[in-house]
Amino acid sequence: MxxxxxxxxxxxxxxxxxxxxxxxxxxxxxxxxxxxxxxxxxxxxxxxxxxxxxxxxxxxxxxxxxxxxxxxxxxxxxxxxxxxxxxxxxxxxxxxxxxxxxxxxxxxxxxxxxxxxxxxxxxxxxxxxxxxxxxxxxxxxxxxxxxxxxxxxxxxxxxxxxxxxxxxxxCRPDYKNALLKFFENRLSDFCPDCQRRYNTNPLRILDCKVERCIELRKGAPAVAEHLxxxxxxxxxxxxxxxxxxxxxxxxxxxxxxxxxxxxxxxxxxxxxxxxxxxxxxxxxxxxxxxxxxxxxxxxxxxxxxxxxxxxxxxxxxWSDEHPSPKIFIATLGKEAEIEGFRIAEDLRAKGFWVEPNYAGASLKSQLRKADRIGAELALIIGENELKAGKIQWKNLKKGEQGEVEIKDIQAILTDNIQPSNP
RNA sequence: GUGGGCGUAGCUCAAUGGCAGAGCACUGGACUGUGGCUCCAGUGGUUGCGGGUUCAAUCCCCGUCGCCCACCCCA
Known part of the structure; x- marks a missing residue:
């Protein structure tokens, strides 16, 4: 480091x-x-x-x-x-x-x-x-x-x-004087810090945590009486x-x-x-x-x-409350990745937090990542989906899964997640 | 400025004067394109740094740097 x-x-x-x-x-x-x-x-x-x-x-x-x-x-x-x-x-x-x-x-x-x-x-x-x-x-x-x-x-x-x-x-000077007078002849019994405070900030002696000082200052003039x-x-x-x-x-x-x-x-x-x-x-x-x-x-x-x-x-x-992505887009193959990129931008324009898969990886590892970053919904696009003009969706909280035409994504989103992130 | 405690893997921590480990995390596999649970494997370390003692130091000693806690003081 x-x-x-x-x-x-x-x-x-x-x-x-x-x-x-x-x-x-x-x-x-x-x-x-x-x-x-x-x-x-x-x-x-x-x-x-x-x-x-x-x-x-x-x-x-x-x-x-x-x-x-x-x-x-x-x-x-x-x-x-x-x-x-x-x-x-x-x-x-x-x-x-x-x-x-x-x-x-x-x-x-x-x-x-x-x-x-x-x-x-x-x-x-x-x-x-x-x-x-x-x-x-x-x-x-x-x-x-x-x-x-x-x-x-x-x-x-x-x-x-x-x-x-x-x-x-x-009135503060009066009080300060009364305090100084009270401490004057017993100052040597106080802790070194208090003896220093006597000169710098005598009011602080009232706040000392040393037990002996607490005892010694009993009967000291109270500020309320000198206002x-x-x-x-x-x-x-x-x-x-x-x-x-x-x-x-x-x-x-x-x-x-x-x-x-x-x-x-x-x-x-x-x-x-x-x-x-x-x-x-x-x-x-x-x-x-x-x-x-x-x-x-x-x-x-x-x-x-x-x-x-x-x-x-x-x-x-507030232990575990932190924002997390709503949608993860998992893709297989270059073409699907490009389609996923397009869909991600579209969904972001609608106000969703969308995380894409950047580097190629197995679907398994992509879904694992989706789970670990706390995504609520995964959209899956592979060769089959591309051909059919559809995508797979999976609700990661409930485990439910289905297929939908790409143009109908919106319906799936409203069923599964909140429309936008706070 | 003063006092005490602690520095070992990304994180939390073991260990013994004699090969540096575990759990979690990360990556992959079991399961050719389906997360969580389980199992398996892998990546990851000049043991903060420098010196000393020793055949041998992560361990003992000295120094140094860093972090933590407390005093002082303050949000």
């Missing part, structure tokens, strides 16, 4: 690709009902865009970005996530001048230079949505409902919605909307997003059927980001779905 795909980067082939297509088609259908329109945005951007939005001290920016100089020496980065490019797009095209809200979705690969593991890759695919221009919590609830409908639409069950508010630029009036009201309203829609969720005060731009609402959908990387979708508000990118103050909210993780879950549900 001369070449392999790069570490953490994988090919997606049939039959897996059919699961991906299913996810994408359901997503499009759901997004349309909620008025989210597709945008196509680049996979490379100026490096600054990600540093400014995600945060200079985050792991993503510090060590996970594919960054390189282009031929003119500009620093280019392959997008590690989609929100920052979407916001850049929104501001660049002055979309804030259009009626508010503007709601978009996009899909495609993201890139992070990480050590791969279950559910984590260096090139991974997301479907992302962003809604600009609404500060009311109703859109938070709507976006979460849309995500729920999407996941249900593709048949995904047994997922948990987790919800939190991390406050706004007014300002507006943020508390926003969160309460969101929660009551979700209750109204009978969407079940778990309040998780430790749900901290790693990206700097998040404000207020954060949420995550997790599954227990995955490995350590169990979030299948996640998102939140980023009310400051548009302004930071040079646009007018514009609230916004979005989420991203991890395609590989969803596909992993769906693989179990």
């Amino acid at each position: 001369a070449y392999n795909a790069l570490k953490g980067i994988q090919d997606i082939l049939p039959p897996d690709i059919h699961i991906w297509q299913k996810i994408e088609s359901v997503a499009r259908e759901v997004f349309q009902r909620y008025g989210f329109q597709e945008i196509r945005i680049p996979i490379i951007e100026s490096t600054d865009i990600f540093i400014r939005s995600i945060g200079e001290t985050t792991d993503i920016v510090e060590k996970e970005m594919y960054t390189f100089p282009d031929k003119a020496g500009r620093s280019i980065t392959m997008r590690p996530e989609g929100t920052a490019p979407a916001v850049r797009c929104y501001v660049e095209h002055h979309l804030y001048n259009l009626p508010s809200p503007q709601k978009f979705f996009y899909s495609g690969p993201m890139f992070r230079y990480e050590r791969p593991q279950k559910g984590r890759f260096r090139q991974f695919y997301q479907i992302g949505v962003e809604a600009f221009g609404v500060s009311q919590p109703s859109i938070d609830a709507e976006v979460i409902a849309m995500l729920k409908n999407l996941l249900e639409g593709i048949g995904l069950k047994e997922v948990n919605f987790e919800l939190n508010s991390i406050g706004c630029e007014k 300002c009036g507006n943020c508390r009201e926003h969160f309460n309203e969101l929660v009551s909307r979700l209750d109204l829609m009978k969407i079940s969720y778990t309040l998780n005060p430790n749900l901290v997003r790693g990206l700097d731009y998040y404000t207020r609402t954060t949420f995550e959908v997790t599954s227990e059927h995955l490995g350590a990387q169990k979030a299948v979708a996640a998102g939140g508000r980023y009310d400051r980001l548009v302004e930071e990118f040079g646009g007018p103050s514009t609230p916004a909210i979005g989420f991203a779905i991890g395609m590989e993780r969803i596909a992993t879950l769906l693989k179990e549900i």
Whole structure:
């Protein structure tokens, strides 16, 4: 084997690709009902865009970005996530001048230079949505409902919605200070990672899995108690909307997003059927980001779905469903092969998936192939049939067989198979 | 970046310091032009790569590359 795909980067082939297509088609259908329109945005951007939005001290920016100089020496980065490019797009095209809200979705690969593991890759695919221009919590609830409908639409069950508010630029600093104060004099008892987090992202200490740290942080100030009036009201309203829609969720005060731009609402959908990387979708508000990118103050909210993780879950549900040919044409001899070629084109024009026999082979091996590729109907053309202007047909699922004049093929097809493939 | 596990046929995996195997898949035959089931045969390997120990290494040792899982972090 001369070449392999790069570490953490994988090919997606049939039959897996059919699961991906299913996810994408359901997503499009759901997004349309909620008025989210597709945008196509680049996979490379100026490096600054990600540093400014995600945060200079985050792991993503510090060590996970594919960054390189282009031929003119500009620093280019392959997008590690989609929100920052979407916001850049929104501001660049002055979309804030259009009626508010503007709601978009996009899909495609993201890139992070990480050590791969279950559910984590260096090139991974997301479907992302962003809604600009609404500060009311109703859109938070709507976006979460849309995500729920999407996941249900593709048949995904047994997922948990987790919800939190991390406050706004007014109340988050207060909370952070309260947290720092709480950890200050017992910091040396925490694990090395938490001691590092104390400086980089103290909210993350709340999420540490080390048992000693879990014990030590009991009694730490809760974010809910430090939200300002507006943020508390926003969160309460969101929660009551979700209750109204009978969407079940778990309040998780430790749900901290790693990206700097998040404000207020954060949420995550997790599954227990995955490995350590169990979030299948996640998102939140980023009310400051548009302004930071040079646009007018514009609230916004979005989420991203991890395609590989969803596909992993769906693989179990969607085990053997994949498209297969409807008709196989088996022929014996050059003349028959040419006639079969003509019939194949005719049937394809009528919308059927037709597989011919390309190379000469025994009828036995041709029918074996027809069976193995999952064809429903075999058409057999040999010397005898050519002379008589007829073909043999065989229903491979039922085992029934018969003979029909070539001009009457259509009747056999409608008796034996569906008129077209999905 | 850190830690652990694993690399043998297309796939899933055996094996022993002494001829490298099975199942599945693929091709053909039993059945001159009729699939699935059965039976038979065939194709397919520098045992990831490099070095070392040894009369002899797929096996033991060292290095290296790759994959997997976990930590960190995140979709």
